[in-house]
Amino acid sequence: MTADPGGGAADGAVSTRDSFLELRGLAKSFGDTRVLEDFTLGLGEGEILALLGLSGSGKTTALRLLAGFETPDEGTVRVGGQDVTALSPAARGFGMVFQHYALFPHMSVEQNIAFGLEAQGWDKGRIAPRVDEMLALVHLEGFGSRRVSEISGGQQQRVALGRALAPEPRLLLLDEPLSNLDPALRERTRQELRAAVRRVGITTVLVTHEQEEAFHVGDRVAVLNAGRLEQVGLPQELYRAPTSPFVATFIGRSGTLRGTLEAVDDLGAARVRLGDALWHGRARGPSAQVLARGAAVDFVVRPESLRLTEPQTPDALAGRVADHRFTGAATFAVIDLAVGGRVLVSSDDTEVGAVVHVVPALDGTARGGTAPSGHGPEPSVFPAGDPT
Amino acid sequence: MSPSTPRAGARWPAWLTAAALIWVVGYPLLLTLLEGLGISPSSEGFTLEHLRDFATRPDEWLALWRSLWISLASVALAGMVGVPLAFIFERTDFPGRRVLGALMALPVALPPLVGVIAFLFLYGESGFLARGLQMLFDLERSPWRLGGPGAILLVHTYSMYVYFYLFARAALSRLDGSMLEAAAALGAGRWRTLVRVVLPQLRPALLGAGLLTFMTSLGSFSAPYIFGGGYRVMTTQIVASKVSGEVALAQIEAVVLAALALVALWAIRRLQGEEAVASAHGVAPERRTIASPLARWGFAALGWGLAIFMLLPHLTLVLISFVPMGTWTTELLPPELGTVNYRELFSQPERLRPMVNSLWMAAAATAGAVALGLLAARQSLRAGGRLGGALEGLIALPWAIPGTVFAIALGTAFSVDAPHLLRFVWVGTPIILPLAYLVRCLPITGRSALAGLRQLDPALEEASASLGAGGLRTFWRVVLPVVRPALVAGVGLAFITALGDFVTSVVLYTFTTRPISIEIFSALRVQEFGVAAAYGVLLMLLSAAAFLAWGRGDAR
Numbered sequence: 001m002t003a004d005p006g007g008g009a010a011d012g013a014v015s016t017r018d019s020f021l022e023l024r025g026l027a028k029s030f031g032d033t034r035v036l037e038d039f040t041l042g043l044g045e046g047e048i049l050a051l052l053g054l055s056g057s058g059k060t061t062a063l064r065l066l067a068g069f070e071t072p073d074e075g076t077v078r079v080g081g082q083d084v085t086a087l088s089p090a091a092r093g094f095g096m097v098f099q100h101y102a103l104f105p106h107m108s109v110e111q112n113i114a115f116g117l118e119a120q121g122w123d124k125g126r127i128a129p130r131v132d133e134m135l136a137l138v139h140l141e142g143f144g145s146r147r148v149s150e151i152s153g154g155q156q157q158r159v160a161l162g163r164a165l166a167p168e169p170r171l172l173l174l175d176e177p178l179s180n181l182d183p184a185l186r187e188r189t190r191q192e193l194r195a196a197v198r199r200v201g202i203t204t205v206l207v208t209h210e211q212e213e214a215f216h217v218g219d220r221v222a223v224l225n226a227g228r229l230e231q232v233g234l235p236q237e238l239y240r241a242p243t244s245p246f247v248a249t250f251i252g253r254s255g256t257l258r259g260t261l262e263a264v265d266d267l268g269a270a271r272v273r274l275g276d277a278l279w280h281g282r283a284r285g286p287s288a289q290v291l292a293r294g295a296a297v298d299f300v301v302r303p304e305s306l307r308l309t310e311p312q313t314p315d316a317l318a319g320r321v322a323d324h325r326f327t328g329a330a331t332f333a334v335i336d337l338a339v340g341g342r343v344l345v346s347s348d349d350t351e352v353g354a355v356v357h358v359v360p361a362l363d364g365t366a367r368g369g370t371a372p373s374g375h376g377p378e379p380s381v382f383p384a385g386d387p388t
Numbered sequence: 389m390s391p392s393t394p395r396a397g398a399r400w401p402a403w404l405t406a407a408a409l410i411w412v413v414g415y416p417l418l419l420t421l422l423e424g425l426g427i428s429p430s431s432e433g434f435t436l437e438h439l440r441d442f443a444t445r446p447d448e449w450l451a452l453w454r455s456l457w458i459s460l461a462s463v464a465l466a467g468m469v470g471v472p473l474a475f476i477f478e479r480t481d482f483p484g485r486r487v488l489g490a491l492m493a494l495p496v497a498l499p500p501l502v503g504v505i506a507f508l509f510l511y512g513e514s515g516f517l518a519r520g521l522q523m524l525f526d527l528e529r530s531p532w533r534l535g536g537p538g539a540i541l542l543v544h545t546y547s548m549y550v551y552f553y554l555f556a557r558a559a560l561s562r563l564d565g566s567m568l569e570a571a572a573a574l575g576a577g578r579w580r581t582l583v584r585v586v587l588p589q590l591r592p593a594l595l596g597a598g599l600l601t602f603m604t605s606l607g608s609f610s611a612p613y614i615f616g617g618g619y620r621v622m623t624t625q626i627v628a629s630k631v632s633g634e635v636a637l638a639q640i641e642a643v644v645l646a647a648l649a650l651v652a653l654w655a656i657r658r659l660q661g662e663e664a665v666a667s668a669h670g671v672a673p674e675r676r677t678i679a680s681p682l683a684r685w686g687f688a689a690l691g692w693g694l695a696i697f698m699l700l701p702h703l704t705l706v707l708i709s710f711v712p713m714g715t716w717t718t719e720l721l722p723p724e725l726g727t728v729n730y731r732e733l734f735s736q737p738e739r740l741r742p743m744v745n746s747l748w749m750a751a752a753a754t755a756g757a758v759a760l761g762l763l764a765a766r767q768s769l770r771a772g773g774r775l776g777g778a779l780e781g782l783i784a785l786p787w788a789i790p791g792t793v794f795a796i797a798l799g800t801a802f803s804v805d806a807p808h809l810l811r812f813v814w815v816g817t818p819i820i821l822p823l824a825y826l827v828r829c830l831p832i833t834g835r836s837a838l839a840g841l842r843q844l845d846p847a848l849e850e851a852s853a854s855l856g857a858g859g860l861r862t863f864w865r866v867v868l869p870v871v872r873p874a875l876v877a878g879v880g881l882a883f884i885t886a887l888g889d890f891v892t893s894v895v896l897y898t899f900t901t902r903p904i905s906i907e908i909f910s911a912l913r914v915q916e917f918g919v920a921a922a923y924g925v926l927l928m929l930l931s932a933a934a935f936l937a938w939g940r941g942d943a944r
Contacts, residue, residue, distance in 0.1 A: 069850055089853040096854040102847035106869040115865070116855030167856060 020045035020203055021171060026075035028061055035061045037227045039075065048197060048204040049232075050218025052211065054250075058227040059207045060175065066205060067173050068092050079170060090119075095164030095202075096173040100180060101156050103148040109135075109159050110144035116167040134162035137196055154185050161193065165200060172197065174206040178213060190216055211251060223247050231285075239302075240377040243285030248300040248380045253332070255306075255343030257299040258384060264291055270381045272299050275339035277315040279360055281379035296384035303332055303344040305376025307361040316357040319343070321350045402771035402779065405764050409782040411810060412827055416797035417646060417789070419811075423800055424639035438636040442644065451625040452644065458537060458612075458621060459605035459652075462544040466601045467594065469545055470552025473694070477553075478560040481675040482687040488695045489557075495698065496550040497935035499888020500610040501905045502924045503547050505912065506701035508534065508614065509708050509921065511542070516704055523720050539615035544605055546698075551597040551604075559593035560586075565674065592660065599656045606649055607790030609891040614912075622648075623792040627895060630796065642796040646789050653788045702928065709921035729922040739919070741900075742907040743926065749818075749903060750886035753825030754833070757882050758875065760826070761833030765841050766867075783834035786827050795895035798824050818901050824892040829882035836878025840871030880934045887934070888927055 019042055026039040036058040043049050053059040064070045066077060068089035076085045084092050095116075103112050113134050117127045135141050138158035148156060157177060164172060177193065178186045194217050197204050208214050214221045215235040222232040225246045231238060242248035249256065259272040259279070268283040270291070281299055283291050291297065309316050319337035331348040335356060345358055361376055422428060426435035442448050477489040495503060510516050513530040521531050563586065571581040609623040616624055622645045629638035707722070709729055716722040733739045761783065768779035786794060802814035802823070814820045844867060852862040890905035897906050904923050911920035 067850070067854060069853075089850065090856050090858055092854075093856065094854060096851065098847045098851055100845065100847060102845060102851035104848060104851075104866055104870075115852070115857070119852070119855055119857035119861055163851075163855070173854075 020047075020080055021205075022076075022078040023062075023066065024076050024078070026062065026065055026072045026077070028058075028065060028070060028072055035227050036065070036072075039065075039229055041222060041229065041232065043203055043205070045203055046201045048194075048206065048217060048219045050206045050208055050214035050221045051224060052208060052214040052218075052221050053224035054209060056226075057224040059209075059224045061227075062224065063173055063175055063205065063207045066171075067094055067096055092171075093167070093169055094171045094173055095167065095169035097157075097160045097164050097175065097177045099176040101160040103156055103159055103163070105148060107148070108144065109140065109146050109148060109151070112148060112159055113144075113163045113166050116163060120167050122167075130166055134166045137165065137199070138162040139192070153181055154189050157181065157189060158192070161196060165196075165202070169202070172200075172202045172204040174204065176208055177206070178208075178210075186213075193217065223250065225250070241282075241284055242300075242380055244287075245298060245300065245380075245382045245385055248382070252302065253344055254300050254302055255341060257301070257337065257339065257341035257343070259297055259299050259339075261291055261293055261295045261297045261381070263293060264288075264381075268381075270297075272297055272381060274299065274317060274337075277317050277339075277359075279315065279379070280362070281381040283381045285382070287383050291381070291383060298382045298384050299379055300382065301343060301360070301379040302376050303330075303346055305360055305362055305379055306343060306345045306358045308333075308345055308347055308350070309357050309359045311357050313357065313359055316359045318355060318357050321352050321354050321356060323352060324348075324350075399771060399775065402767040402775050405767040406775065406779055406782065408760070409764055409779065412823065413782055413785050413830070415810070416794070416801035417643075420639045420793075420797045420800045421643045424636055424643055426636070428804075438640045441637055442640045447620070448625070448641065451620045451622050452648070454537070454619070455606055455622040455645070456648070458540060458544070459602050461541055462548060462605040463598045463601045465541060465545040466548040467552050467598065470549035470597070471556050471590075471594070473549065473553050474556035474560060476687070476691065478557045479675055480687060482684050482691060484688055484691060488691045491695045492698060493550055493554055494702075494932075495547045496554070497884060497931050498547075498702070499884070499890070499905065499927055499931060500547060500608070501888060501890040501908060502705070502927050502931075503701065504543055504610045504614050505908060505920060505924055506705040507539075507543055507546070508912075509917070510701045510704040520720055535615050535617050536619050540608075540611045540619075540621075543611040543615065544601075544608060546701075548601045548604055551600045552594070555593040555597035555600075556590055559590045563589055595656065595660050599653070599660075602652060602656065603649065603788060606645070606652065607792065607891070609790075609792055609894070613894075614909075623790055623891070626792050626796060630799075630895060638796055639800060642793040646793045649788050649790060649793075705921050705924050705928070708917055709925045711918050711921075713916060713918050729918040732919065733922055733926070739907075742902050742904045742923075745901055746887055746903040746905075746927075747930075749822045749825060749901070750883055752822045753829055753886040754879060754883045756822070756826040757829035757833040757886075758837075758879055761830055761835075761878070762837045762871075762875070764830075765834055765837035768838070769841050780838065783838070784831050787831035791828055791889070791891035792895065794827055795824060795892040798827065798892075799896055815896065816898050820896050821893060821901055821903065824896055825886035825889055828889065828892060829885055832882045832885065833875070833878040836874045836881075837871065840874030841867075843874070844870050883934045884931045887930060 021041075021043040023039055023041045026036060027034070028036040039058075039062055041049070051059045051062060061070065065072050068084070068087060068091075072085065076083055078084065079092075104115065107115065110131050113131045114127050117130055122130070131144065132141075135144055138161055140155060140158055140162065143151060143155065143159075148159060151159070157180070160177070174193075178190055181189055190213060197217075206214070206217055208217075218235070220232060221235055221238055223230045223238065223246070225244075230244045231242065231247045233241075238247055238251050242251060248254060257274055259274040262271040262273050262278060264270040264283055268288045270281050270283050271278050272281055279299060279301075281301075311318070317337050317339055319335040321333050322336045322342070323334040325332045325334060325344065330346050332344040333347040333350045333356070334342060334344055335358060336342050337358075343358065345356075347356075350356055360379070362378060419428075424438055426433055426437070473492060477485060477492065508515060512518065512534045513532060515534070518530040518532060521527070522529075525531075567585060567589075568581060571585045576584065607623060608621075609627075612619070612621045612624045613627070620628065622641065626638050626641045626645065629635075629641060710725045710727065711722040712724055712726050712728045715724040733743070764779050764783050768776045768783070770776070771779065798820065799815055802812055802820060804811045805813045814823065848866050848870065849862055852866045857865065887903075888905060889903065890909070893903050893906055894909070897903065904927050908920045908923045908927075911917075911923065
């Protein structure tokens with residue numbers, strides 16, 4: 001990642017990776033409900049972080065604490081070394097794009113973009129050129145005098161982005177900025193959003209419930225669940241090496257099997273007994289330390305880490321095809337295993353109701369696999385939780 | 389650094405607003421009760437004497453009973469006129485429907501006193517109709533006297549059917565057409581559909597209109613004052629007591645009427661209960677276009693006839709205003725017409741003065757009511773919870789309390805010099821009438837401010853704050869422009885109410901601050917009908933202008 005080349009307003013504060021924006025121990029309750037707990041996170045300057053979670057996970061609250069619309073019960077927000085926890089939203093100097101854009105309906109596109117510049121006391125002479133610059137950035141040249149009700153949803157989204165970026169904020173906050181667009185428009189707008197933010201080079205936090213959006217726009221992705229930060233990492237890390245059962249099942253497709261831990265080493269490499277078979281996986285995350293031989297575990301496996309095989313193959317598990325799931329790029333057979341649990345395996349020639357056998361098909365990083373070839377990530381092993 | 393916006397949680401502005409509202413709305417009512425019971429700096433101490441007076445006099449109970457039954461009868465009559473009209477104008481289509489439909493709502497925009505004198509000129513014993521019949525049948529005397537409860541009810545029906553008409557029309561236009569189709573598909577005939585499907589859907593609207601009519605009737609003053617004669621209802625009884633110097637009795641009467649109004653409000657609200665208001669999906673049903681040309685013109689004729697009938701009193705008023713004084717005695721039509729009355733209004737300073745008074749006092753009251761209503765509405769929504777609810781209740785309270793009661797209450801509170809109790813001698817000064825108008829207009833402006841602010845997306849304010857705008861800039865540049873259309877509606881209505889006010893003015897005016905309504909009334913007394921009518925027409929025109937401004941603001 002490169003540092004911010006032009007825009008932004010870091011005020012020359014010393015900032016290294018993971019320290020330009022620091023959120024430490026943020027907590028917030030509404031009434032008796034704890035919506036955010038011990039939220040700690042750091043962003044480097046110019047980094048784009050996607051905050052991913054289901055509705056009610058606390059991601060919007062986290063963003064609002066960051067913006068200053070809510071006051072945290074505990075914790076601090078620091079930007080470029082300055083503690084802004086007690087500052088009003090107006091004094092923070094952050095730009096924000098709202099879910100429904102919150103464009104001022106009684107103003108033109110230009111007036112919307114100029115609003116923040118006027119509020120922050122820019123010289124009259126500098127305002128018009130800056131507005132033009134923003135219109136160009138979001139490809140809306142010539143739309144300046146339109147009323148915001150006269151332009152399309154995608155254009156409104158771009159005006160909102162231009163308005164937020166115009167006063168050269170030091171941080172950009174995006175609250176589900178694409179959720180109001182048609183699916184067809186969303187993909188393209190996402191490209192443009194990412195390109196515009198990249199060009200400005202501003203440190204950005206994006207809140208979304210869409211994995212694809214988070215993976216595409218975010219340099220790193222933070223997964224929130226029930227008010228707690230589950231994992232922060234590169235998209236590939238979250239997919240291949242989830243550190244919690246939630247992330248393992250929330251990100252991408254997977255199947256979960258209940259088994260017994262036969263052995264685990266210091267690096268987390270684990271052997272799990274599933275009926276008569278022994279499958280290999282890896283214990284990850286904070287729970288890895290507490291796993292002991294004989295413990296009941298959940299074995300979470302991706303479809304591409306499994307393949308169909310002959311009945312006599314060692315360590316194969318038998319199951320029945322319950323359904324097919326067609327996704328365009330691939331067709332998955334949904335298999336209910338005899339040992340319990342349901343997995344997905346890539347296959348387009350099995351019949352529903354047929355009895356089949358599956359074995360792991362791991363790539364080179366997996367050790368001691370039972371299969372000679374394969375390409376899937378190593379399955380994850382967690383202490384057995386509530387069956388889901 | 390820009391000034392910080394108020395963070396959620398700062399509650400002192402809400403408390404301060406509540407205190408201001410209590411001072412002008414609640415405190416005067418409380419003082420009225422206390423002084424009625426003899427508890428005041430100037431009186432002898434606690435006494436139940438005046439209360440006993442009230443309770444033992446039969447005419448007090450009679451006035452109370454009359455207020456009650458006249459209000460109930462007004463609801464029934466106004467409903468019987470307004471609801472069928474709503475069906476005619478909303479569910480059928482005929483030439484001229486739009487214009488006539490709008491005209492039918494006109495009486496709501498006219499000051500009550502103007503309606504009353506227009507009625508007097510048309511249906512009164514020396515009015516047009518009586519005069520015509522007298523000549524037609526060569527009668528010695530006028531065939532009737534317009535007075536007593538019948539006349540009051542006639543005026544009430546005429547001016548209050550509009551509530552039913554407007555509410556029922558709005559509800560009918562929100563009706564989901566597919567619901568009627570569903571009823572038809574299930575085999576229900578037109579009558580069954582009306583009774584089982586349509587009317588239950590109208591229930592909330594009809595209850596709302598009924599409540600409005602009841603409360604308006606209970607506080608009605610102009611009609612009973614001018615037509616009632618010796619037939620006293622509570623409002624006229626209060627003013628009579630005040631005029632005859634029985635101030636403590638007037639205070640007790642005011643408190644009793646206020647209590648009756650609040651009990652009625654509570655009872656009707658209970659009746660409304662948790663209405664299962666069907667959320668309006670789908671589209672309104674098609675209007676029934678009358679196919680047969682004969683029926684079409686029949687409906688059109690009916691519509692036009694009704695509209696002319698409704699406008700006839702006001703047309704009469706316009707005619708009378710052009711009749712020079714003393715020229716019209718026994719003829720059916722005035723023999724002479726001219727603009728002498730109007731010239732007199734504008735050439736004589738003493739005649740001009742009431743108009744100037746009314747205009748500045750109404751403008752000042754409206755401005756104050758808008759500012760206070762907006763402030764209170766914003767603080768109410770910000771504070772939420774009990775405090776927010778209390779603020780909303782304080783805004784609405786003057787709506788439920790009859791104007792006569794407020795006049796007595798403000799007169800009580802602000803005729804004593806006790807600054808440490810926040811009481812000042814404002815009675816007899818130019819402050820008291822605008823203040824009274826302000827209090828009366830507060831529910832109107834407050835309600836429109838609440839409606840506007842409720843529609844305001846909170847994200848707009850957050851967006852403004854995130855762009856670095858302080859609280860004041862956000863309010864002026866974002867909040868105010870967005871709620872303005874809703875606010876404008878309230879401004880027009882508040883201005884009309886203040887401009888045409890008679891009920892509080894008659895209690896609190898002085899010679900130098902007398903408004904148009906008082907001047908109309910005194911012109912009537914000395915038989916200067918032309919001058920009274922000319923004032924009435926001017927009031928009507930000013931109100932119509934404000935009404936139009938309001939309508940336009942609404943449409944935006």
